[in-house]
Amino acid sequence: MFTLARTMSAGMARILMYHNFSGPGETNTDAVSVSAARIQLEHLRRYFNVVPLTSLVDQLRSGLPLESHTVALTIDDGRRNCYEFFFPLLKEFGMPAAFFVVSSFICREDWLWTDKILWLSEQPRLHNVLTPHRIDGLFETLNQMRPELRNTRACSIAAEMGVSIPKEPPPKYAPCSWAELREMADSGLVEIGSHTVTHPILASLTDEESWQELTLSRAQIEEGLGRKVESFCFPNGKPSDYRRNHLQQLRDAGYNSAVAARFGMASSGADPYELPRIGVSGRSDALSFFKCLDGAEYYQEQLTRSLGRR
Secondary structure, three states, X not given: OHHHHHHHOOOOEEEEEEOOEEOOOOOOOOOEEHHHHHHHHHHHHHHOEEOOHHHHHHHHHHOOOOOOOEEEEEEEEOEHHHHHHHHHHHHHHOOOEEEEEOHHHHOOOOOOHHHHHHHHHOOOOOOOOOOHHHHHHHHHHHHOOOHHHHHXXXXXXXXXXXXXXXXXXOXXXXXXXXXXXXXXXXXXXXXXXXOOOOOOOHXXXXXXXXXXXXXXXXXXXXXXXXXXXXEEEOOOOOHHHOOOHHHHHHHHHXXXXXXXXXXXXXXXXXXXXXXXXEEOOOOOOHHHHHHHHHOHHHHHHHHHHHHHOO
8 A cells, every 4th residue: 555655646745844863762752763763764765765855846946747756854943863863864874854943042042942841741740730631732822822921831830830941951952053053064965944043933923023033043044054044944834823924024035945844745836935744753653654655644634635525
């Protein structure tokens, strides 16, 4: 079935979305372990053609049929575990990837608000209100808040638990340094893109604020790396997390492409400023990964939608 799906979808491109990686013996269930990543890259090497995101965007813009079995790899946020665990595998397999970083995170001005919530959920406190069945709902609520209200809510939760959020991120949530980003970019394998300045949900901002997030992050990354930044990644990236005018802001700001978090594959003629992706996490076993990558999950969704319209 997977072979058939892979053959049927050969003319559509896949963009994989990673966030976190872990080494041997680590227990972060959301992170992709080195051993799991190796299995995934071996499958990609066997059946697919992994290309830089910029090359895929050029193919999409050309209007011509895409190269068969094209895949682009992307990683969000800028955590150091990408440099520590995934970058060595990229070098070993000779595969390119795009790494979207939050500029204030790399500058060590603050750490990611999403990671602060996850850190709070991990604290062994008697009155930890962030139980597993509540945290998804909390993220959904926080996503809809303006940044200042969201930060106030996070501090309120910490106070309720009797803890203080550290100013510096714990090692698990640490950012890459500029030197590490430059090393990855200089390898010729990793393109560094923008993921905003502070990782806000753009739909919660005014147009002036979102423009600042798009343009300042790009300027900071270009200054830190001495390289042009061409691609952008929407924070969270669901359709409700940004407005249609943000696509025009990206064009006006000089970006060449943008990726979202909507599940799917990209066909010739797809909007380069709203490219769908396939999420990969530590909760994805090998079979689930193959199902999504090879196209079986895509066709299952298409069939389900078709039956639902009848």
